[in-house]
Amino acid sequence: MTTxxxxxxxxxxxxxxxxxxxGATGVAAGAALLPGWxxxxxxxxxxxxxxxxxxxxxxxxxxxxxxxxxxxxxADYYRGRPAIAVPRPDTSASNRGTALDNFFxxxxxxxxxxxxxxxxxxxIVHATGQLGTNSRSHFEAERYMEAxxxxxxxxxxxWLARHLxxxxxxxxxxxxxxxxxxxxxxxxxxxxxxxxxxxPEPPNYTMAxxxxxxxxxxxxxxxxxxxxxxxxxxxxxxxxQSINFRGYVPSxxxxxxxxxxxxxxxxxxxxxxxxxxxxxxxxxxxxWDTHAQxxxxxxxxxxxxxxxSNTLGAFWADIIKGPTTRRLTVVCISEFGxxxxxxxxQGTDHGRAGAAFFLGTHIRGGRVISSWPGLDRAVLEDxxxxxxxxxxxxxxxxxxxxxxxxxNLDLVFPGYVPVERGITL
Amino acid sequence: MTxxxxxxxSDEAEAPSPRRTFLGLGAGLAASAVLARAAEAQRPTRRADxxxxxxxxxxxxxxxxxxxxxxxRISMGVTAATAxxxxxxxxxxxxEEQLDPASIDDSACQQRISTNYPQFAYSQATLxxxxxVFWQEVASPVMRSIVERACFSERLLEQRMIEFWxxxxxxxxxxxxxxxxRDVIMANALGKFGDLVRASMRSPAMLIYLDQVWSTKYGVxxxxxxxxxxxxxxxxxGGYTQQDVHDFARVxxxxxxxxxxxxxxxxxxxxxxxxxxxxxxxxxxxxxxxTAGMDEAINFAEYLIHHPAxxxxxxxxxxxxxxxxxxxxxQISAAVAAFTSTDGDIKAVLRAILTESNLASAPAKLxxxxxxxxxxxxxxxATIDPWTDWTTWEGVVGHHWDNAHAPLTWATPDGFPDRAxxxxxxxxxxxxxxxxxxxxxxxxxxxxxxxPAPFMATATPTAVINEINRRxxxxxxxxxxxxxxxxxxxxxxxxxxxxxxxxxxxAACSPDFQYY
Numbered sequence: 019m020t021t022x023x024x025x026x027x028x029x030x031x032x033x034x035x036x037x038x039x040x041g042a043t044g045v046a047a048g049a050a051l052l053p054g055w056x057x058x059x060x061x062x063x064x065x066x067x068x069x070x071x072x073x074x075x076x077x078x079x080x081x082x083x084x085x086x087x088x089x090x091x092x093a094d095y096y097r098g099r100p101a102i103a104v105p106r107p108d109t110s111a112s113n114r115g116t117a118l119d120n121f122f123x124x125x126x127x128x129x130x131x132x133x134x135x136x137x138x139x140x141x142i143v144h145a146t147g148q149l150g151t152n153s154r155s156h157f158e159a160e161r162y163m164e165a166x167x168x169x170x171x172x173x174x175x176x177w178l179a180r181h182l183x184x185x186x187x188x189x190x191x192x193x194x195x196x197x198x199x200x201x202x203x204x205x206x207x208x209x210x211x212x213x214x215x216x217x218p219e220p221p222n223y224t225m226a227x228x229x230x231x232x233x234x235x236x237x238x239x240x241x242x243x244x245x246x247x248x249x250x251x252x253x254x255x256x257x258x259q260s261i262n263f264r265g266y267v268p269s270x271x272x273x274x275x276x277x278x279x280x281x282x283x284x285x286x287x288x289x290x291x292x293x294x295x296x297x298x299x300x301x302x303x304x305x306w307d308t309h310a311q312x313x314x315x316x317x318x319x320x321x322x323x324x325x326x327s328n329t330l331g332a333f334w335a336d337i338i339k340g341p342t343t344r345r346l347t348v349v350c351i352s353e354f355g356x357x358x359x360x361x362x363x364q365g366t367d368h369g370r371a372g373a374a375f376f377l378g379t380h381i382r383g384g385r386v387i388s389s390w391p392g393l394d395r396a397v398l399e400d401x402x403x404x405x406x407x408x409x410x411x412x413x414x415x416x417x418x419x420x421x422x423x424x425x426n427l428d429l430v431f432p433g434y435v436p437v438e439r440g441i442t443l
Numbered sequence: 444m445t446x447x448x449x450x451x452x453s454d455e456a457e458a459p460s461p462r463r464t465f466l467g468l469g470a471g472l473a474a475s476a477v478l479a480r481a482a483e484a485q486r487p488t489r490r491a492d493x494x495x496x497x498x499x500x501x502x503x504x505x506x507x508x509x510x511x512x513x514x515x516r517i518s519m520g521v522t523a524a525t526a527x528x529x530x531x532x533x534x535x536x537x538x539e540e541q542l543d544p545a546s547i548d549d550s551a552c553q554q555r556i557s558t559n560y561p562q563f564a565y566s567q568a569t570l571x572x573x574x575x576v577f578w579q580e581v582a583s584p585v586m587r588s589i590v591e592r593a594c595f596s597e598r599l600l601e602q603r604m605i606e607f608w609x610x611x612x613x614x615x616x617x618x619x620x621x622x623x624x625r626d627v628i629m630a631n632a633l634g635k636f637g638d639l640v641r642a643s644m645r646s647p648a649m650l651i652y653l654d655q656v657w658s659t660k661y662g663v664x665x666x667x668x669x670x671x672x673x674x675x676x677x678x679x680x681g682g683y684t685q686q687d688v689h690d691f692a693r694v695x696x697x698x699x700x701x702x703x704x705x706x707x708x709x710x711x712x713x714x715x716x717x718x719x720x721x722x723x724x725x726x727x728x729x730x731x732x733x734t735a736g737m738d739e740a741i742n743f744a745e746y747l748i749h750h751p752a753x754x755x756x757x758x759x760x761x762x763x764x765x766x767x768x769x770x771x772x773x774q775i776s777a778a779v780a781a782f783t784s785t786d787g788d789i790k791a792v793l794r795a796i797l798t799e800s801n802l803a804s805a806p807a808k809l810x811x812x813x814x815x816x817x818x819x820x821x822x823x824x825a826t827i828d829p830w831t832d833w834t835t836w837e838g839v840v841g842h843h844w845d846n847a848h849a850p851l852t853w854a855t856p857d858g859f860p861d862r863a864x865x866x867x868x869x870x871x872x873x874x875x876x877x878x879x880x881x882x883x884x885x886x887x888x889x890x891x892x893x894x895p896a897p898f899m900a901t902a903t904p905t906a907v908i909n910e911i912n913r914r915x916x917x918x919x920x921x922x923x924x925x926x927x928x929x930x931x932x933x934x935x936x937x938x939x940x941x942x943x944x945x946x947x948x949x950a951a952c953s954p955d956f957q958y959y
Contacts, residue, residue, distance in 0.1 A: 079855075154688070155669065157857050158679050174864060202847045203865040216868040218847065225871060226878040229945075232927060233874070233952055239923055240954030243867035244809060248954070251871040304854060309654040309666045362662010363654065368669070400685050 069188065070345040070378065070421040071290055074178055074207055074300045076164070077326070077352035079307035080156060083372030084355065084393075084404065085314045086128055086323060087142050087386060091121040094393035098359035102314045102366070113315035118142070122386045125315050127323030130331035131375075138384035139338055140377050141441050143413055145388050147354055147371040147406040150434075152399070154368035156307070159353035164206035166411065166431045175210030177430050178298055181418055182211040184426040192295025193253035199282035199301050207300050213250055214298075220285040221263035224255055261292045272336035279303045280329045287337050290344065306352060310363035326350075330377060338379060347378035347421045351410055357402050358393045370403035374413060380421060380443045387439060412436045503807050503958070505919045510534050512802040514917065515959040516765050517541055518599035520810075520818025525599065526917035538797055541600035542790045544633065552595045559829040560588035563621070570618040571704055577618045583833045585621055586840045589850040591827055593817040604632040604789070606813070607764050609851065610858025612643050612675060616851040619648035619704060624851065636757060636787035637748040640675060644698065644744060645706040653856060656699045658692055660714035668692035670856045676747040678756030683721050690718040694725060694739045708737045721746075754782040758792060763861060765796050766805045774801060807958040809863035812846030814959070815873055819880050819951045822915040824897055830888035838890040842876040870957075877951040881944060895943035904932040907943055911950050924953050 089095050090106045104125040105111035115123030116132065122144065124132060134140040150168030153159045162168040166177030175183075178196070187195055196214040198205050204216045217223050230252040237248035266288040268274065274284040282301050289296050305322050312319050330348065337344055355372025371391075376383075391397055391405040399405045415436035418424050427436060506512055510529045514521055514537070529537040540546060556563055562584040565573065573581055596602050608628045614620045627642040627649075643649050650656050653667035668691040673679050683691075697713030700706060713736035718725040723746055725739050747753060758778035762770035774796070781788075781795035810818060819825065830837050843849040846869055853859045860866070884890045898910045908928050912920040928946050932938060938946075950956060 152685075153679075154685060155673050155679055156855065157673070174862075198868075201844075203860070204868040209864050214868075218845075218872075223871065226875045227882065227948065229874075229949060229952065232931065232949055236923060236927055236949075236953050240957075241807075243864050244870060244954055244957050247868045248870040251868075255871065307666075307855075309664050310657045361657075361664050362659055363657035363664055365654075365657075365664070367665045 068345060069185075069297075069423040070347045070380070071188075071296070072178065072181075072298045072417065072422060073286065073346065073348040074298070075330075075348065075350040075375075076160075076205065076207065076300070076302050077306050077350060078156075078160065078302050078304040079352075080159075080354045080356055080368055081306040081352035081372055082308060082312070082314075082319065082356040082366055082369075083144060083352075084358065084366075085125060085312070085319060087118070087122050087144055087373045088115055088125060089121055089144075089390065089393070090115060090117070090123045092390070092393050094358070094395075098393060100360070101364045102312050102360050104314050118386055121390070122388075125320070125323065127315070127320040128327045130324065130327030130329070131334075131377075132331075134331060134334040134338070134377060135384060137334075137339065139334060139379060139381060140375065140383045141381045142386045143374045143376070143388065143408055143439065143441065144386055145371045145391055145404055145406065146374045146408040146410055146413065149406050149409040152370065154354060154370070156353060156368070161206060163351065163353050163410065166414070167433065173432070174206075176205070176207040177414060177418075178207045178300065179209055179211035179214070180430045181422060181424050181426075182208075182214065182298060184429050185422070185424050187213070187295065188297040189295035192297075193250065193257050194294070194296055196298035196300070197289075197296065199286060199299060200278055202302070205300055205302060208298070211298075212246075215247060215250055215254060217254070217258075219281070220258050220261075220289060223258045225252075228255075230255070257294055258289075261288060261294070263288050268332065268336040269342075270335045270339055272332040274332045274336075275325055275328050277325050277329070279325050280332070283329050283333045287333060290337060290346070308356070308365050309361065309367060310365040312360075312365045330375075334377060338377065340379075343379060345380070345421075347376065347381065347417055349414060349417060350375035350377075351414075355404055358398055358404055359402065370399050371406040372404070374410060376413065376417070376441050378421070382441055382443050387441065408439060409434075409436075412439050413441055416440075416442055502804075503919075505921050506807075507919065508917075509799050509803050510537065511917045511919060512805065513538060513797060513799075514599075516802060516805070516808075517603055517797065518821075519593045519602055519814055520821040520959070521915070521917045522821050522824075523914045523917075526913075534799060538600075538794070541598070542633065542793065544598035544601040547597050549597050552592060552597065555595060556588045556592060560584045560591075563588040563625075565621065567622055567703075567705070570621060574618050580833060581618065581621070582616055583837070583840050586616070586843070586850045586852075587830065587837070589624075590813070590816065590839055590843060593813065594820040594827065600793070601632055603764075604793075605629055607761070608632055608639060610853070610861070611760070612639065612649065613853055613856050613858035614646075614648045614652045614851075615854050617648060617652070619646075619651060620851060622646075623648035633789050633793075636753075636782070636789060636792075637745075640671075640744060640748050643675065644671070644740070647700045647704050647706055650698060650700055650706070651704075655695060658696055659712035660693075660696050660716075661712075663689070663692040663696060663714070665689060665692045668695055671695075672747070674856055676756070677750050677752035681750070681752040681756065687720050690725075691720045691743065693718050694720060694743055697736055698740060708734055710735045710737070713737075748787065751779075751783075754779045754787070757787075758782055758796070761792060761796055762801075765793075766801050767808075768806075768862070809867055809957055810959050811859065811861070811866055812848035812869065812873060812876065813843060813850065813859075815957065816843065816846070816876050816880070818956070818959070819877055820891055822956075823881065823893055823947055823951065824914070825880050825891040825893040827891045828888035837888070838879050838884065842879050846872045846876055873957070874952045877948060881948045881951065893944070893947075895940050895947060898947060899938060899940070899943045902938045902943070903936065904929060904938060907932075907938055907946060911947060915947070915950055916955060920950075921955050924950060924955050927953070 088104045096103050105114040107115050107117040107123050113126055115125050117123045131140055148168060151162050164176050165173045167173050182196055194213055196208055196211050198208050198216040201218045208214050234249055234252050237245050263285055274280040286299050303326055308319050338346060351374045352372050354370055356366035356369040361367050389407050391407055395401055411431045411434050415427050415431055416438050418430050419427060420442040513534055514525055514529045562581045593602055605628055614623055623646045627646050631639045653670055654664045655667035658664035665688050669688045672683050693714040697709050699709050710732050715728045715730045715736055717727040759770055759775055762774055778792055778795045781791045785791040840849055880891045881893045883892055899907055908925055912918055
């Protein structure tokens with residue numbers, strides 16, 4: 019470690035202490051709490067590091083992996099879904115799928131990601147999900163997944179937040195290390211992260227009447243989390259106003275859909291290219307709770323997949339494809355998949371395993387990674403759902419360790435010993 | 444009368460040091476209880492508490508008056524008049540008055556809504572006819588009426604309970620949701636919990652939103668059955684299995700709507716086969732018409748309404764809403780006892796929750812954006828003129844969208860979060876909302892209208908600060924804010940309108956005003 023890096027780590031140490039511990043330690047078991055785990059943290063490499071920028075996407079509502087990456091070679095897929103299955107690639111149906119290998123295919127709505135797949139920058143993991151819980155409740159399953167730990171309602175920080183807590187900033191003094199884009203407050207994935215804000219629309223982030231200095235003084239003595247958000251917000255306004263979002267021209271002719279999700283990624287690309295120290299971002303794409311009239315190849319889910327794949331396809335072309343290589347990884351997960359069989363209203367109810375997507379130049383792409391458990395009723399979980407064979411934490415932990423250079427896996431995914439699945443190069 | 448209530452201690456200006464935290468707590472609770480609670484909070488998952496303990500233990504030194512603590516917690520924000528009222532009639536009488544909203548004259552607010560926003564009162568038939576233009580013609584005035592009711596209703600606690608149940612039985616805004624909001628949520632906000640469940644089960648908006656209308660014996664849809672258990676009654680840890688969810692969905696088959704979008708039961712859709720839900724057995728029956736089979740879900744709803752897990756789930760959630768994010772076992776037990784002994788009487792539960800001792804130790808809570816907005820309008824005396832042009836931008840609902848808290852727009856059935864860490868990041872958006880209320884933007888009605896005149900009857904710095912303290916903080920302003928306000932006035936001895944306007948704005952944006 020250089021002196022500078024050491025200093026950086028110390029600063030982060032102090033920051034962590036100030037934000038998280040003073041309140042607790044002052045009152046009660048400070049001495050017992052502090053040495054318990056803090057000194058165990060080995061900070062990830064600092065601003066000179068070669069770690070990736072990480073983008074986390076949450077498909078909210080339980081995305082149907084059996085449609086997004088459909089197993090056309092599994093006859094039970096067609097038996098269980100007579101009305102909503104995607105036609106095989108070797109049929110002449112106009113809405114047929116496109117084969118990814120000899121088993122899985124993209125439906126038409128996912129084809130926005132096909133160029134990234136062909137470039138081997140996209141890896142798909144199938145029959146993945148949560149091994150630590152079999153909850154089919156959105157809110158419970160989302161909570162556990164975003165927290166990075168199942169069955170713990172007390173854990174109020176997210177997995178990505180704890181990665182940031184245990185890493186020195188990629189750039190020392192960066193006012194904004196991470197952000198959640200899109201409408202809403204702070205998603206749990208990033209909850210508790212230092213120098214991190216929900217910013218619905220970065221181009222419009224401004225103060226109608228700027229009394230920043232006065233508010234900064236007042237909020238210095240306020241409590242977390244309002245203190246941190248207020249002070250980070252004031253410094254971030256200046257940062258974002260230095261970036262020309264409206265005049266941003268994506269590379270390689272990439273066109274982002276004019277949707278919340280598309281505009282969010284467009285702003286994010288501008289922000290990353292501006293190189294202001296943003297090292298993590300989170301975006302939600304909602305609406306995957308397709309209980310009725312699912313529309314796998316035309317309709318609600320088709321339109322969602324078009325938004326999802328065209329946005330990520332544009333982001334890939336704009337910022338990952340090159341010629342300028344950026345160190346960047348995108349991870350896309352959902353709280354659970356959906357029933358193997360369709361329900362009475364041409365939709366699917368809450369299930370278990372689904373698909374996860376990983377995008378980047380250092381992703382071992384062009385592959386669907388799966389130990390396919392099958393869709394025969396006898397092997398389905400509770401007789402109805404695709405079995406989880408790979409815990410999602412195996413995949414995220416590999417990204418955290420290999421692409422984010424953060425060795426503190428026990429902090430990011432408490433109590434879990436991940437198995438490496440080889441999704442990174 | 445205001446200054447003697449303010450706690451002008453220099454401790455307040457410091458960062459939350461151990462000493463300050465300890466002193467703050469000492470004021471509210473016995474130190475031993477604090478230590479016990481801190482230890483309890485740490486026990487399950489030490490690491491879990493990063494970043495939350497400070498807030499869990501966060502006390503406001505300056506909040507000395509328990510009466511005012513009650514007022515803050517059961518209202519959309521203090522005003523000088525309501526602060527005077529609670530001081531005059533005392534804690535118990537004020538709470539009882541608020542628990543009996545019919546006793547409070549709210550005609551001015553009711554008149555405002557019915558005159559300016561008739562869309563809120565549209566009949567079922569009118570709403571059905573307007574379905575295709577709902578978002579152009581009905582949605583915004585309905586949302587605006589909800590915002591204005593929060594700003595101007597004198598039935599303070601009722602408004603807080605409507606907000607609570609609206610989230611508890613959340614339905615994303617739609618034409619039928621307007622009927623649900625009126626006939627299910629508002630009508631039962633201070634009634635019996637069981638009546639809320641019974642009405643909600645017969646609410647077309649809910650049955651459409653959670654796909655119950657699709658669920659038949661030919662193919663069940665589990666969506667509503669699951670959320671009725673998980674979100675509405677026994678809670679996520681209420682002890683049911685996936686098989687219970689599935690069979691409950693079968694029990695509910697036949698509960699649907701007719702072609703006029705009214706609730707109806709259709710025995711032709713009902714699954715008369717044998718079912719078992721949470722140990723309750725439904726034997727196979729002979730298929731029949733009429734209301735045959737409807738009794739199954741009616742009876743099971745009664746089982747859920749009276750299930751101990753339901754009492755615990757609802758009481759814990761109410762304690763989080765009114766008192767603290769981590770209610771103690773004793774606080775929960777007291778509320779559950781009230782719930783159980785009164786067949787879920789919401790007023791009785793609130794009496795058990797809104798006690799002087801619970802409020803005295805309650806940590807400060809971050810206002811959600813909707814609450815924050817209303818509290819500025821209320822405290823500053825801002826007015827809101829009528830608005831009718833829903834085809835152009837208007838800033839009252841508009842700023843709620845900007846704060847991600849436009850009424851009834853939460854997409855999923857869990858309702859807007861009641862967690863500070865979710866909302867706190869949007870401070871800049873909040874400040875912009877404050878600016879839009881206080882700077883008289885645009886044509887009348889597009890934004891609220893504010894005049895600083897009431898704050899400057901005597902236009903000296905001290906008098907104006909005292910007036911801000913009295914109107915916006917019920918006399919319990921911090922020294923840190925007082926100092927900052929004084930410094931903004933510089934050496935001026937007589938203040939201009941814009942001085943005062945800026946000072947009120949700074950106070951509304953200050954940390955003190957974010958909490959209640």
